[in-house]
Amino acid sequence: MMKIDKYDKQLIKLLQTDTTQSVSELAARVGLSSTPCWRRIQALEKNGVLTRRVALANAEKLNVGLCVFVTVRTNQHNPEWLEKFARFTEEMDEVVEFYRLSGNVDYLLKVMIPDMKAYDTFYKRLIQQADFSDISSSFAMEQIKYTTALPVDYL
Structure with missing residues (x-):
């Protein structure tokens, strides 16, 4: 099992709310440089912690309210x-x-x-x-x- 530290937790929280943020934006928000931040995201995906990136749709606007x-x-x-x-x-x-x-x-x-x-x-x-x-x-x-x-x- 992958060891999750405070940076990983912050990245998970941020990515669960908005995956459109650039790696540099995410890195700045968690206090890392871009390359280590990108490696952490890749590791979270590889280890199945992050399973996919999706867009959430508005049920009312899709007429399934x-x-x-x-x-x-x-x-x-x-x-x-x-x-x-x-x-x-x-x-x-x-x-x-x-x-x-x-x-x-x-x-x-x-x-x-x-x-x-x-x-x-x-x-x-x-x-x-x-x-x-x-x-x-x-x-x-x-x-x-x-x-x-x-x-x-x-x-």
């Missing part, structure tokens, strides 16, 4: 069932997050869609994909906090 959390329960707890269900979620752009859970709910999907009619269409496709014992949907009324930045203080 309705966020639905879909909980799924099933009586099928086998690799074939999960593989089929996972393949379905991979093919559906509306599913932006997919988790297997412990507790009373087996799976959680985060679905981004334009409106209730679009969700109904999605739901009808969903129930055709696998054997479910229960599906429940909760519609987000307000987004109070949203971030893609992970905490680095536990390193």
Whole structure:
């Protein structure tokens, strides 16, 4: 495992909020020169600490402002069932997050869609994909906090 120091932590924080900063800007902000800063970024990527660089899009401007959390329960707890269900979620752009859970709910999907009619269409496709014992949907009324930045203080 890669040893992470205070410079790496600062770089991770900065890159999680804005990857458009130049290496020289990042270097100045963390107190390094450009070459060592660039080497650190490359090492963070090589070691899988930084997994990719992306642009975050505005859901409202893309007409997918309705966020639905879909909980799924099933009586099928086998690799074939999960593989089929996972393949379905991979093919559906509306599913932006997919988790297997412990507790009373087996799976959680985060679905981004334009409106209730679009969700109904999605739901009808969903129930055709696998054997479910229960599906429940909760519609987000307000987004109070949203971030893609992970905490680095536990390193």
